[in-house]
Amino acid sequence: MCVACNHTIHRDRHHFGWNRDFAPALIARPGETILFECLDSSGGQIGAGATADTLASLDFGRINPVSGPVHVEEAEPGDALKVTLRTFHPSGFGWTANIPGFGLVADQFPEPALHLWSYDAASMVPALYGPGGRVPLKPFAGTIGVAPAAPGLQSVVPPRRVGGNMDIRDLSAGVTLYLPVEVDGALFSIGDTHAAQGDGEVCGTAIESRMDVEVTIELVKDARLASPRFTVTEPVTRHLDGAGYEVTTGIGPDLMVAAREAVMRMVDLLAAEHALAPIDAYMLCSVCGDLRISEIVDMPNWVVSFYFPRIVFA
Amino acid sequence: MCVACNHTIHRDRHHFGWNRDFAPALIARPGETILFECLDSSGGQIGAGATADTLASLDFGRINPVSGPVHVEEAEPGDALKVTLRTFHPSGFGWTANIPGFGLVADQFPEPALHLWSYDAASMVPALYGPGGRVPLKPFAGTIGVAPAAPGLQSVVPPRRVGGNMDIRDLSAGVTLYLPVEVDGALFSIGDTHAAQGDGEVCGTAIESRMDVEVTIELVKDARLASPRFTVTEPVTRHLDGAGYEVTTGIGPDLMVAAREAVMRMVDLLAAEHALAPIDAYMLCSVCGDLRISEIVDMPNWVVSFYFPRIVFA
Numbered sequence: 038m039c040v041a042c043n044h045t046i047h048r049d050r051h052h053f054g055w056n057r058d059f060a061p062a063l064i065a066r067p068g069e070t071i072l073f074e075c076l077d078s079s080g081g082q083i084g085a086g087a088t089a090d091t092l093a094s095l096d097f098g099r100i101n102p103v104s105g106p107v108h109v110e111e112a113e114p115g116d117a118l119k120v121t122l123r124t125f126h127p128s129g130f131g132w133t134a135n136i137p138g139f140g141l142v143a144d145q146f147p148e149p150a151l152h153l154w155s156y157d158a159a160s161m162v163p164a165l166y167g168p169g170g171r172v173p174l175k176p177f178a179g180t181i182g183v184a185p186a187a188p189g190l191q192s193v194v195p196p197r198r199v200g201g202n203m204d205i206r207d208l209s210a211g212v213t214l215y216l217p218v219e220v221d222g223a224l225f226s227i228g229d230t231h232a233a234q235g236d237g238e239v240c241g242t243a244i245e246s247r248m249d250v251e252v253t254i255e256l257v258k259d260a261r262l263a264s265p266r267f268t269v270t271e272p273v274t275r276h277l278d279g280a281g282y283e284v285t286t287g288i289g290p291d292l293m294v295a296a297r298e299a300v301m302r303m304v305d306l307l308a309a310e311h312a313l314a315p316i317d318a319y320m321l322c323s324v325c326g327d328l329r330i331s332e333i334v335d336m337p338n339w340v341v342s343f344y345f346p347r348i349v350f351a
Numbered sequence: 352m353c354v355a356c357n358h359t360i361h362r363d364r365h366h367f368g369w370n371r372d373f374a375p376a377l378i379a380r381p382g383e384t385i386l387f388e389c390l391d392s393s394g395g396q397i398g399a400g401a402t403a404d405t406l407a408s409l410d411f412g413r414i415n416p417v418s419g420p421v422h423v424e425e426a427e428p429g430d431a432l433k434v435t436l437r438t439f440h441p442s443g444f445g446w447t448a449n450i451p452g453f454g455l456v457a458d459q460f461p462e463p464a465l466h467l468w469s470y471d472a473a474s475m476v477p478a479l480y481g482p483g484g485r486v487p488l489k490p491f492a493g494t495i496g497v498a499p500a501a502p503g504l505q506s507v508v509p510p511r512r513v514g515g516n517m518d519i520r521d522l523s524a525g526v527t528l529y530l531p532v533e534v535d536g537a538l539f540s541i542g543d544t545h546a547a548q549g550d551g552e553v554c555g556t557a558i559e560s561r562m563d564v565e566v567t568i569e570l571v572k573d574a575r576l577a578s579p580r581f582t583v584t585e586p587v588t589r590h591l592d593g594a595g596y597e598v599t600t601g602i603g604p605d606l607m608v609a610a611r612e613a614v615m616r617m618v619d620l621l622a623a624e625h626a627l628a629p630i631d632a633y634m635l636c637s638v639c640g641d642l643r644i645s646e647i648v649d650m651p652n653w654v655v656s657f658y659f660p661r662i663v664f665a
Contacts, residue, residue, distance in 0.1 A: 139648065139650075140648055141647050141648055194649050194650060195649050195650060195651055195652035196602050196646065196649055196652050196654055197602060197652065198602060202646075202649045203600070203602070203645065203646060203654050204645060204646035204648075204649060204654065205598075205600070205645040205646065205654060205656060206645065207596075207598070236643045236644055236645055236656075237644045237645070237646065237647045237648075238646050238647070238648050238649075239647065239648065240648075241648040263612070263616055264599070264600050264601065264602055264612065264616060265600050265602075266597070266598060266599045266600060266616065266620065267597075267598050268595070268596075268597055268598070268661075269595040269598065270594060270595040270661065271595050272588075272589070272592040272593060272595065273592065273595070273596065273658075274586075274588065274592070275586070275589075275592075278587065278588070278589075279586060280584060281582070281583040281584040281585050281586065281587065282521075282582075282583050282587065283580070283581075283582055284519075284521070284580060284581050284582070284583065285578070285580045286517070286519070286578050286579050286580060287578065288510050288511060288512060288517070288578055288579075292606035292607055292610075293606055293647075296606075296644060296647055298577070298578065302577055302578060302580065306580070327643065328643065328644035328647060329550045329641065329642070329643050329644070330550055330551045330610060330642035330643070330644065330655070331517065331518060331519040331520065331550055331551070332510065332516075332517060332518035332519065332551065332552050333455050333551045333552070333553065333607075333610055333642060334453065334454055334455055334518075334551075334552050334553065334554075334555040335508050335509055335510055335516045335517075335552075336453075336508060336509060337509055338509035338510050338511065340510055340517050340518065340519060341644070342519060342550075344587075347582075347584065
């Protein structure tokens with residue numbers, strides 16, 4: 038329920054992939070606030086009764102639906118869409134999956150795995166995970182974007198200059214996001230809501246969770262923005278940094294290899310210290326651990342660090 | 352002054368590069384605490400009277416001296432050295448430089464530049480930068496490591512499996528660091544102390560600053576550690592996250608290119624919003640902004656984000 042919304046995009050007004058020729062679900066004026074009812078990234082295919090076997094029968098043509106698009110009056114190429122994320126209304130149910138072939142260390146985890154989450158959508162207290170784990174929650178939208186200029190249907194999977202599936206875990210309530218507009222009307226859509234995720238989303242999924250989002254849309258004319266940027270006026274990690282971090286490193290000349298090594302070393306550490314199966318440690322890393330580039334200048338070796346919040350097992 | 356140290360490594364007991372054959376400055380027992388007097392990374396070449404011209408005459412053979420090495424009794428290959436960073440004693444003077452050919456976007460900043468810092472080593476209140484900037488301080492050691500097994504002199508510049516010039520900005524007081532031992536006695540050294548740095552150290556230097564460090568060294572026998580890891584039991588960013596962040600992004604299939612784009616977009620943003628010369632914005636990014644990997648799984652495009660703490664201009 039939104040007390041100050043001008044419009045509602047209902048859950049059935051979603052689309053798969055991006056296309057500058059999609060008919061708008063709504064024509065809105067700059068300054069208006071819209072309630073978007075979003076689906077989870079499986080489009081409802083993974084529900085309370087799902088198992089790892091469900092993953093084998095997923096229809097990938099129905100993955101990552103986004104609600105919209107909204108045609109914003111007066112928006113034209115060169116402008117920036119200013120998107121204020123006002124409030125998230127989480128559903129209380131979520132899932133995290135290891136989908137074969139997808140994820141930072143997919144070669145190490147070839148088998149499908151699925152974890153179902155139940156969390157208190159009112160209190161948003163940390164969600165339980167296995168024996169002793171408690172994962173702090175912070176809802177955000179994994180996919181926020183506008184239509185790319187390129188004609189025809191564009192995959193929803195990769196993020197682009199116009200945003201999309203960016204999976205930036207700090208795109209949560211209170212944030213102002215600026216997106217480059219490439220087509221008349223911008224054609225804004227949002228979805229892929231997550232109850233929690235770490236920087237990197239290393240296993241390929243977060244706590245995937247259906248929720249509704251209140252968004253105010255404004256225009257910055259002729260902004261000539263090169264790529265998305267955002268402003269957050271509050272600290273971003275205080276829900277999970279209270280007990281510090283365990284940190285592993287990957288050191289070498291390739292950032293991707295170093296990132297993989299840092300994550301695998303954390304998987305090994307968590308598995309050893311908390312009696313987790315490696316696949317469970319990997320999925321846990323994805324929902325609350327952070328990939329950081331500690332050093333990118335000391336030629337020829339860079340340091341990528343993986344930060345796991347100790348509060349999960351405190 | 353150290354009240355509980357067993358030994359002091361004086362400032363003149365430093366070396367350049369790593370070498371398993373360097374004679375130890377000290378033979379210590381596991382459990383002992385040592386005061387290391389460290390030089391700054393220029394080895395004293397950049398002092399209070401330095402200018403950008405000083406950079407042209409730097410003797411790079413004297414760059415990044417580290418104090419030590421300490422031979423740790425009973426340490427042997429396969430062990431881990433457990434290093435507890437107890438206290439930093441900063442000097443109050445520091446410098447940040449753009450050294451031509453060095454840094455994440457060296458091609459964009461071909462001219463030398465130097466900023467000298469003066470900070471209150473007792474209060475450690477934020478250090479002033481240009482018109483209106485205040486940079487929160489958090490001292491740490493940029494270079495901490497043990498001798499690599501490879502024979503002969505090894506460059507100090509790249510970090511390695513055994514640590515070294517890792518430039519991880521959270522290796523500050525209270526942290527426990529584990530380093531893989533590759534040679535008998537470990538041969539531990541430390542230096543390259545910094546008063547502040549962001550994740551990435553994007554311009555190639557931090558607030559380079561001479562300081563002394565108290566360190567306790569212990570052994571974990573047969574730890575079989577793949578690369579450095581550390582434990583920090585306190586939050587790591589509360590000194591600078593109070594006002595949130597401005598965040599720019601680089602999106603694409605190459606993490607290095609995306610990192611460069613995210614940083615250049617922040618340089619442009621800071622230059623536009625705070626009337627900074629681009630080179631000054633770049634150096635400011637290096638001492639307090641963070642490179643994070645927001646998403647590394649949404650094939651084929653990854654998102655690298657650059658987080659600049661708003662408190663600097665709050």
